[in-house]
Amino acid sequence: MNTFNWDQTYDVKVERFNEQHRHLFDIIKKLYATMEDKNDRLALAMVINELVKYSKEHFMEEDVCLLNNQYPHYDAHRRQHKLFMDKIEQFAADYNSGKHLLHFDILVFLKKWVLQHILVADKHYGEFLNSKGVF
């Protein structure tokens, strides 16, 4: 389950965003690893919060870059980020208030969403941004 490494398949042709995606992969890997140590709720809460914070920062940077460069699919892209943030923020809030335990299906969702988003939506902006001089 913990095979979640960045490789060229995920290259979006903008180095700054590749770097951020690698960092996101690392956080999700840490989440899996921390989950295996089931009793450590505090460590898990910290990684979940790190994921929320870093995703927000990353999405914000992409949104600003896409908006500034007048990316034609900006609205749709931003909407995808927002839906994901709403979902993980809700999950983090529930987890922090002790409502839910962390289940592997949530991690499977996170991983699938992130991979799918990078492979389809993020990869789509690569050539467009390159044409605007963003690499």
Ligand SMILES: [Fe+2]
């Ligand atoms: Fe994105």
Ligand SMILES: [Fe+2]
């Ligand atoms: Fe991204």
